[in-house]
Amino acid sequence: MKDHKILIVDDEIISLRMTDNILKSEYKTVCASSAKEAISIIEESPPDLVLSDLRMPEIDGFKFRIIVQEELGKNIPFMFMTADKKDETESKGFSIGAIDYIRKPFRADVLLRRISNIFANLEQIKGLKKAAGTDPMTGLLNKKASQEEIDSVCKKFGGALMMIDLDSFKPVNDIYGHDMGDKVLIRFAQILCAAIRSTDIAGRMGGDEFVIYCKNIDSEEIVAKKSDFINAEIVKSAKELMGEDMQIPLGASIGCAFAPNEGKDFLTLFKKADKALYDVKQNGKHGYKVFLEEKTEEKNVDEKTKALSAAMMLMGERSPKKGALVLNTEQLMTVYRFLNRMVSNYRSSVFVLLYTIDADTGVNIDEATSSFTEMVSGLLRESDVVTRYSKNQTMVVLVKTEESDINVVIDRIDRKWESNEFFEDCTLSYEIDRCRGT
Template structure:
């Protein structure tokens, strides 16, 4: 219920006005401007209905005092027995929303108060629409960047650029309605890890931004990162089922403010560089700009030095057997080979191996999966690629291979698995196809 503050030094007029308005609103009464200031702080009314001429502090002075103290436009309506048009004109110049002349009818007063409250609601709705992202309820790009830019000038804390990893797969595999659910839940998770003094917003798509004030240590962001990554997976499984295999998570690029500066544009770029590094190294984590590796710092400063560039790109400590990749890196390689096939007709096979637990398996699933991964990698060439799809599913890519050779490879893997300790408790099957 909306709350109206009634201010009038005439006791009878105050009682009558309160009697009329209390039938439709919550009311609080003050007999002077000074008393109204004290009550306003405690009661926070939705509007003020004040007599214009009062001893000590007039209605004008009360309005100006409250707006100066709270730095906002407070809905005001004046009551007056004065019929002078200059009186009304002055009131409107000061920001009054309406006048009503004493004596007044009850229905007229209720109608005018209702009109003011409806107008205020429309204005607040328009203001909210201008600053909020309609889907997530977070601040939109313009508002969040504006608020954070102001904080960066004087506040201490951490600026975070946040990406929702693999979100496009949700839209592609489950549809945009499911994608909207995931975005809304992700926004709720972000709200849960920030405080009222912090700022969080959606830049668009799967990109978000936040500023956490007075944060000085990495460990705070580490805890936030773990929380976000845990609960977005929980939400995804709640919406899409426990067998959901999309590697959702959050990559977070961070920069300390004012340690790395106070200019928002510059800080934004630094946080973006940290975010890029997270995404290039497995995702689902965080990194501060100051923690970027020496190799990456050198890479940014080098110009035309091919030898150093090759050193940075080259694989270190190359192992025998297949090339084991994270799901996201494997996905990138799949897309690359798909392009090769389209342009050069290069053939590559794709295999999905599935372990299935037999009854009363004494070996934990994790141990069996690790053992099969060792069998898989050792049974393949160095040019073959392997990733884990979920706890008991593994995807293999075999570049430049014929159909007859595929059979040889699968037979070798099946045979080697039979020799493994876990094979007695976990059966193995597979499906095969070619990269499209």
């Protein structure tokens, strides 16, 4: 028997029993002879799918779907069944969010196949959503998904929002290389997961910055214990990865804000936890601080201004590195579209260079391109943009650059490339064009 549970709703008892008999061999089934009875079942234990007749007394299938969606706040997939042959009935069903539709009388194999397809599609969508919300390196939620998930949870459950920075991480990359840096970040994510329960939330905000939300926690003592555990474990893990002679002062700085006392939404809690985190980093790092609202005029600041300030802080780049902004291809596309508009409206000059690296067999072209991309980002201005465009290509966007300055940039990149470890084994070429606006 499959794990999926289906709620069958039909006021015709014979039809209800026949449908249940078809489905119960492959699914867990629950039956209701009216929408009112079905609503009580959903409130107690929501199913994975509702298979409902449309024409029922008191509350028909259309109204039933709307009640579940809007009044109960349950986003449960609905499949309607009806003997009505009118096309407008089917259209109305889809317009209110039905996922499928089947006409009575139906064959058992047809019903089973269509329900199987529904669950297969739902699993695929669920997998895509999970992938879109997951940080590919650590497996934690990414920045956007963390914000959405915590915002939803903290409205219902009190708890502790903790902003966590991995202190002194940059020297790991500088001394031991980026592969080791990735290993440390992955291990740190595992430590954070070990410090919380399975019902809590952990996410990576970007770089060496993380966030966790622990439900139903309002004790500073618990925050202190988690801080001690995280700081002890990252030092132990770092020595396992890099050797006992590792001297980098790795640790974790934690800023905490409790919900609902300090807020009931992510942005409000984020802003306050970030203030507490700043204080920790200014006072020796490797510790924690719980935010406490100060009795100052700040309480009288307009709430909309507070929300905007928090939103801008969240969107902004934390701990920006020197050199060009490094983006992935999808992010660059958004920036490029904006620059196109800027060129059209403000007569700004934007140039795009596409560098291509070719090499003989035996050279790791992926590593060579990564090395080149990192090298270029450090040579350019903070207002420029660099992306790893493909396996052997790097794209550079130069903002507010005059044509006479392009050769200076190209020469600087060529000279630096000559000292790169891949220079002898690779051929570097480039194309250049000017952004002409929309």
